Amino acid sequence: MTDSWAAFGADLHIEPVGAGLRSGLMNALREAVRTGRLAPGTRLPSSRTLAADLGVARNTVADAYAELVAEGWLTARQGSGTRVARRAAAAPAAGARSRPVRRRPAHNLMPGSPDVSSFPRAEWLKAARRALTAAPDAAFGYDDPRGRVELRTALADYLARARGVYADPERIVVCSGFVDGLALMGKVLRRHGVRAAAVESYGLDIHWNLLVEAGLSTPCLPVDAHGARTGELGGAAGVGAVLLTPAHQFPTGVPLHPGRRAAAVDWARSSGGLILEDDYDGEFRYDRQPVGALQGLDPERVVYLGTASKSLAPGLRLAWMVLPEALVDEVCDAKGGREWMSATPDQLTLAEFIRSGAYDRHVRAMRLRYRRRRDQLVDALAERAPDFRVSGIAAGLHAVLELPEGTEQSVVQAATWQGLALERLARFRHRDAEPGRDGLVIGYGTPSDSGWAGALDALCRVLP
Ligand SMILES: Cc1ncc(COP(=O)(O)O)c(C=O)c1O
Numbered sequence: 001m002t003d004s005w006a007a008f009g010a011d012l013h014i015e016p017v018g019a020g021l022r023s024g025l026m027n028a029l030r031e032a033v034r035t036g037r038l039a040p041g042t043r044l045p046s047s048r049t050l051a052a053d054l055g056v057a058r059n060t061v062a063d064a065y066a067e068l069v070a071e072g073w074l075t076a077r078q079g080s081g082t083r084v085a086r087r088a089a090a091a092p093a094a095g096a097r098s099r100p101v102r103r104r105p106a107h108n109l110m111p112g113s114p115d116v117s118s119f120p121r122a123e124w125l126k127a128a129r130r131a132l133t134a135a136p137d138a139a140f141g142y143d144d145p146r147g148r149v150e151l152r153t154a155l156a157d158y159l160a161r162a163r164g165v166y167a168d169p170e171r172i173v174v175c176s177g178f179v180d181g182l183a184l185m186g187k188v189l190r191r192h193g194v195r196a197a198a199v200e201s202y203g204l205d206i207h208w209n210l211l212v213e214a215g216l217s218t219p220c221l222p223v224d225a226h227g228a229r230t231g232e233l234g235g236a237a238g239v240g241a242v243l244l245t246p247a248h249q250f251p252t253g254v255p256l257h258p259g260r261r262a263a264a265v266d267w268a269r270s271s272g273g274l275i276l277e278d279d280y281d282g283e284f285r286y287d288r289q290p291v292g293a294l295q296g297l298d299p300e301r302v303v304y305l306g307t308a309s310k311s312l313a314p315g316l317r318l319a320w321m322v323l324p325e326a327l328v329d330e331v332c333d334a335k336g337g338r339e340w341m342s343a344t345p346d347q348l349t350l351a352e353f354i355r356s357g358a359y360d361r362h363v364r365a366m367r368l369r370y371r372r373r374r375d376q377l378v379d380a381l382a383e384r385a386p387d388f389r390v391s392g393i394a395a396g397l398h399a400v401l402e403l404p405e406g407t408e409q410s411v412v413q414a415a416t417w418q419g420l421a422l423e424r425l426a427r428f429r430h431r432d433a434e435p436g437r438d439g440l441v442i443g444y445g446t447p448s449d450s451g452w453a454g455a456l457d458a459l460c461r462v463l464p
Helices: 002-006 021-034 047-054 058-071 121-134 149-163 178-191 205-213 230-235 258-271 325-335 344-355 358-384 408-417 449-462
Strands: 074-077 081-084 172-175 196-200 239-244 274-278 302-307 319-322 398-402 439-443
Touching: 021 058, 021 408, 047 058, 047 408, 058 074, 121 344, 121 358, 149 172, 149 302, 149 319, 149 344, 149 358, 172 178, 172 325, 178 205, 178 239, 178 274, 178 302, 178 319, 178 325, 196 205, 230 239, 230 258, 239 258, 258 274, 344 358, 358 398, 358 449, 408 439, 408 449
Parallel strands: 196 239, 239 274, 274 302
Antiparallel strands: 074 081, 172 319, 302 319, 398 439
16 A cells, blocks of 8 residues: 555655645646556545655644545545545546646756746947857858857956956857866777766766766765765776866765865876866855966866856857867867757857856856745745755755754655755765755755745744
């Protein structure tokens, strides 16, 4: 019985409709019955068991069951528990597969996205008009595999000024998001005979998987309060590269300690290894000047990867690599010798957007807005959930909320039933990493301004 229930939960992406727990649960149950995922006659878990699984009050489940009995979806009999009514489900047509229903959560606190409702549409359109009017015909053909020179020039100025990157347009290669750049680097590393690229013990599995797909293994470096323990790179046999998030470790939020930065560079110099620097949200630092890029310490041993996904919008799929000089041709070769991935009109628009100062203005305005959200998050938790510690708040668009041991799963489930999407810390732990603390990774960049207060309120309500 427990097994059949276990198959019917957040893992099957059943998400409640609406904000209330009880009505969310009722909607999800109706949907499961309607689509045949809960077959007629199936016995449901007791309200006590389900309430414990979901981390909600028993009465919430009991009330939802009672209403669904009254509506005819379920039956309840002394001794045989609560079951799906025999006539409740419209049987799916023969051969039809019941697909899990994905609904948008009412509140989205998933990390990974900025507030896309703040995309500077008017300024972007103005930049596009200016850029396309001035563009030579050649800009609309198959182009230089490094990307448009206008964008590489604008990026070189910006990255040197704002991120301390040693940047020359000749060694910049535009790519279609960080993921594209990482996949290209995976290919190049394998062509160099590298077999392993170390990664941080917390990060994104999609990134690790890209390296694995390129034929590399991904041993992990433990992450602590000073970032990744880069001093351990020397002892890791066969490692030819390391992927780091130095400005703001993802997702724990700590900057890489100066000693650890130096250790990474020392390792790269002495072993001939390469550092892949993921500077995904380096612009958003709130307590002081942004931490400069590691690449400035040794541009011939560090590949700097930046992206417009946090500063502007992930949908643009625009990112850039600043490469050691010796790697530029190889990366262009891995790209296929042509610009096939990033649309040149968008590259020209971004170039103009940066050149005109609109990028700086946008980043400054968003920094203020995210900082305000970060403060509101910290204040709300201090007032309504003072026992919970928030960390990783000095920068970026997400924070880590530490939870009492053993509660991570149930809090996320309760959040799902509240229509609140968030991610647990364990989701970002490398499979070879030591077990770590329980926590939530809260993306405060994602909600629109109008949805922010409701999301914050929902978060405070689901904490144990
Ligand atoms: C750690 C990290 N690196 C890089 C990126 C950016 O990826 P992309 O440029 O492919 O959108 C993200 C986006 O969520 C991220 O979280």
